[in-house]
Amino acid sequence: MSAVSTKLPVADTRAVRRYAGTLARQHPRLLWSAVALHVLAALTGLAAPRLLGDLVQAVQGGTTVGHVDRIMLVLAGFLVAQTVLTRYARYVSQVLGEQVLAELREDFVGNTLALPVGVVESAGSGDLLTRTSRDVDQLGWSVRMALPEWTIAVITAIVTFVAAISVGWWVALPCLLGVPPLVIGLRWYLRRAKDGYLRESASYSAINATLTETVEGARTVEALGIGDERVRAIDADIEESFAAERYTLYLRTVFFPNMEIAYLIPTVATLLFGGWLHLHGHASLGDVTAATLYVQMLIDPVDRIVSILDELQMGAASLARLLGVAQVPDDRAVSGETPRGEQIEADDVRFSYVDGRDVLHGVDLAVGVGERIAMVGPSGAGKSTLGRLLAGIHPPRTGAVTVGGVGLTELPLDDLRGHVALVTQEHHVFVGTLRENLALAAPSGASDDDIRGALAAVDALDWVDALPGGLDEVVGSGGRALTAAQSQQIALARLVLADPHTLVLDEATSLIDPRAARHLERSLAAVLHGRTVIAIAHRLFSAHDADRVAVCEDGRITELGTHDELVAAGGSYAALWDSWNGKH
Structure with missing residues (x-):
């Protein structure tokens, strides 16, 4: 049901860190403001243990109610200051996070739109959809x-630890006892977590791919009676996803209990060791109290560091998948040469979607400037593939496809589309007004008169004017639903606005009623006068109107000539023409 799939790459750890560092360097003011505010908030939070320790020491030696009240007021002041500083620190962090996320999304969209069409087709929709939805949400x-x-x-953990050490050097010893289980647990977890979460994300991509393929091919599934096979395929994907999630859950169930033990050891050790020092006169009761509170305070930030590290691992895995899109090698090698004219030529072109299995075999074709060529032939003969090469969508495996002596894949995309454009039987109507859907085809903008002229050229102006909103009618998902024929007319109108010199029409009117398509093509011919047109058609009236007809069979051009010449030759085209006209 699907072609051979190629997974999109995933960025390695070094690339993720380099990208994160680049984003951080782009916002130094916000970054350091957030860090400074967090440090100040953490410092104000450290006053409580010290003040309470002093209060315990004062109570032991005798104190007054007024002294206690003063300490409580100072403590309340520090708590208010910490609350205010924490609020603004979080606010600045949120602003920084939103800006970084916006830039990352823009980079991802740009990288996605720059993907070679062939890579998108071979990778399938599931992987890309998962990256644009779940991975973006997770990140x-x-x-x-x-x-x-x-x-x-x-920041809180570092500042709290420094404060604890300031009470006395001996506080470091209980804290160090919690380090071995913490380090061992972290190393064990981090060695396994990234691969586990990448496997988990990949399993979601597989489920999306299978579901999307099954839904899009629902009629084929029903016609071939392979519903049970598709259910088994989805079950297998879900089983793999279950196994992947169970593995990451296993990592967490081993890791987090180990961390809890690492948290408790320093607190217990501080009480025991501090008590022993106090009994021997090496530490005051206030110092032991403050040290214990500081070590107790360490548990929360360290626990958050470890807990959130799990979320950051998932975020890092998602970032690696998003950055991987940028690592897809470009299939264009821009030479900087300028085409010398608009002559399109294919010279000994061979092409394969799968290594070792060519679908085009040594095709030669020279298209004259302003010439209209029709390519006909049975399904699977290679017509559409050749059309995509002539439009510069794919580079040939061997041979060359040139415009004005320059390889099509050696031209920047913006320059290429000024020379040749492809319109297929597949099309998309974007969410927005009709005006917006059409204006996007004109790089320098299009006036309403230009848009209406393009619609008139493709016989779409009448039904557009009949819409309640006219050009302002909202179409696409959630808006007015257009018929398949209307959507194709929008695609053809975009073509008129794009104004390329050479057009490759891959059965571009296949969904329009034959009589309407005939009338549309005649109208379009007047607009396209003087342009080069390569029409891939299954309706032979298109071939009858062409200057020359190229017959494709088994990945080769087997016949080339005018309609009358090929009919007179009595070959494959003549047989097709007789069959089209009901002759046997």
Whole structure:
């Protein structure tokens, strides 16, 4: 049901870190403001243990109610200051996160739109859909919430540890006892987590791909009676996804209990060791109290560091998948040469979608400037593939396809579309007004008169004017639904507005009623006068009107000539023509 699939690449850890560093360097003011505010908030939070330790020491030696009240007021002041600083620190972090996420999304959209068409087709829709939906959502949560919270936790942990050490050097010893289980657990987890979450994301891509393929091919599935086979395929994908999620759950169930033990050890050790020091006169009761509270305070930020690290691992896996889109090698090698004219030529062209299985075999074709060529032949003969090469969509495996002596895939896309454009039987109507859908085809903009002229050229002006909103009618998903024929007319009108010199029409009027298509093609011919047209058609009246007809069979051009010449030759085209006209 599908072609051989090629997975999109995933960026490695070094590329992820390099990209994160680049984003951080682009926002130094916000970044350092957030860090400074978090440090100040953490410092104000450290006053409580020290003040409470002093209060315990004062109570032991005798104190007054007024002294206690003063300490409570100071403590309340620090708590208010911490609340205000934390609020603004989180606000700045959120602003930074939103800006970084916006830039990352823009980069991802740009990289996605720059993907070679062949790569998108071979990778399938499931992988790309998962990256544009689940991975973007996961990364959005990580950037908005997980990363700021993790940053706060790291700063708080560092400042709290320094404060604990300031009580006395001996506090470091209980803290160090929790390091071995923490380090061992982290190393064990981090070695396995990234691959586990990448496998999990890949399993979601597989489910999306199978579901999308099954839904899009529902009629074929029903016609061939392979519903049970498709259900088994989806079940297999779900089973793999279950196994992937179970593995990451196993990692968490081993990792987090180990961390809980690592948290408890320093607190217990501080109480025991501090108590022993106090009994021997090496530490005051206030110092032991403050140290214990500081070590207790360490548990929360360290726990958040470890807990959020799990979310950051998922975010890093999603970022690696998003950045991987940019690592797809470009199928264009821009030479910088300028075409010398608009002559389109294919010279000994061979092409394959799968290594070792050519679908075009040494095709030669020279298309004169302003000439109209019709390519006909049975399904699977290679017509559409040759059309895509002539439009510069794919580079040939061997041979050359040139315009004005320059390879089509050696031209920047913007320059290429000024020379040749492809319109297929597949089309898309974007969400927006009809005006917006049409104006996007004109790089320098299009006036309403230009748009109406293009619609008139493709016989679409009458039904557009009949819409309640006219050109302002909202179409696409959630808007007015257009028929298949109307959608094709919009695609053809875009072609008129794009104004390329050479047009490759791949059965571009196949969904329009034959009589309407005949009338449309005649109208379109007047607009396209003087342009080169390569029409891939299954209706032979298109071939009858062409200057020359190219007959494709088994990946080769077997006949080439005018309609009358090929009919007189009595070959494959003559047989097709007789069959089309009901002759046997």
